[in-house]
Amino acid sequence: MRSLIGLALLWLAVVYLALTHPLLPGWAWGLLAAGLFLWLAGRAQAPGLLESGVLLLGWGTGAMLADYLGLRALKLVGVGAALWALGTRKDQSELVYLGAAVAAAGVLVGLFEVGAAPWVAGVLILLGVYFLLSREARGPETTRGDREFERRYRALLRWRLSEAERRGVRVDEVLSDEELARIARAESPEELEALLGPHDPRLAELSLLLFEAKRVP
Numbered sequence: 001m002r003s004l005i006g007l008a009l010l011w012l013a014v015v016y017l018a019l020t021h022p023l024l025p026g027w028a029w030g031l032l033a034a035g036l037f038l039w040l041a042g043r044a045q046a047p048g049l050l051e052s053g054v055l056l057l058g059w060g061t062g063a064m065l066a067d068y069l070g071l072r073a074l075k076l077v078g079v080g081a082a083l084w085a086l087g088t089r090k091d092q093s094e095l096v097y098l099g100a101a102v103a104a105a106g107v108l109v110g111l112f113e114v115g116a117a118p119w120v121a122g123v124l125i126l127l128g129v130y131f132l133l134s135r136e137a138r139g140p141e142t143t144r145g146d147r148e149f150e151r152r153y154r155a156l157l158r159w160r161l162s163e164a165e166r167r168g169v170r171v172d173e174v175l176s177d178e179e180l181a182r183i184a185r186a187e188s189p190e191e192l193e194a195l196l197g198p199h200d201p202r203l204a205e206l207s208l209l210l211f212e213a214k215r216v217p
Contacts, residue, residue, distance in 0.1 A: 003046035010037070014056065027067060030060030045165075051086060058082025062106075071113050076106030091157045091171060152210050153184040159209055186210065 010033070017029040024032075037053030040046070062078020065071075080103025087095025108124060160180065164171040175183070186192040189207045196203050 003044070004048075007046065007048050007052065011052065025064075025067065027060045027063035030056050030063060034060055050089075054082050054086045054089075055079065058085070071110050073106045073108075073110035073113055076109060077103050078106075080104070080106055091161050149184055152186075153180065155209055156180050156184055156206075159206070183210070 014029065014033040017024075017033075018026040021029060034053050034056035037049050037056060041049035041053055058078040058081050059075060060078070062075040062081075065078070066074040080099045080101070082099065083095055083102055084099030087093065087097075087099055156175070157180070160171050160174050163174045167174070182195060183192065183206065186195060189211055192207055192210065193203060196206070
């Protein structure tokens with residue numbers, strides 16, 4: 001509870017300084033706050049510190065460039081880039097896609113800011129509709145095995161991230177991407193044991209994660 005209160009107080013101060021910008025421009029306060037959040041994230045395990053630092057770093061950088069270049073859309077591009085980086089760091093594809101979408105929206109706004117013709121938006125809309133309605137997006141040919149592999153792989157990604165944070169190491173030091181894929185393809189606890197070895201301390205936990213969770217309705 002105290003960590004949440006501390007995070008809220010820091011954000012209140014940052015918003016106040018960025019909006020009123022005494023002594024320094026708003027983006028400068030944002031970058032200073034980003035440095036503070038990232039510094040605290042390296043010394044405390046409170047939730048939200050890393051995320052706050054990355055988002056403020058993206059916004060502050062975009063706002064600084066917007067001030068110098070006169071393109072407000074760069075703020076949106078900065079936030080999108082920050083979300084993309086955060087999703088990559090945390091192995092969360094949803095954040096990666098959201099960040100890419102926000103950055104693309106910023107680029108579109110920037111095109112209109114510099115006087116691009118409206119047909120650019122029409123082309124982008126048509127491309128977006130095409131990709132969303134494509135066979136890959138609809139996924140009619142996705143097999144049951146593909147869906148099961150995806151479920152296991154996502155579960156392993158979440159486990160690897162939590163294990164890396166618990167041990168204070170990089171995610172690839174827990175399991176490499178290749179090892180993660182091989183484990184996700186295991187069809188039974190016996191295959192998992194053959195991959196890890198019968199005396200691997202992770203065997204029971206991963207077996208429960210991969211093969212028991214699917215029984216829950």
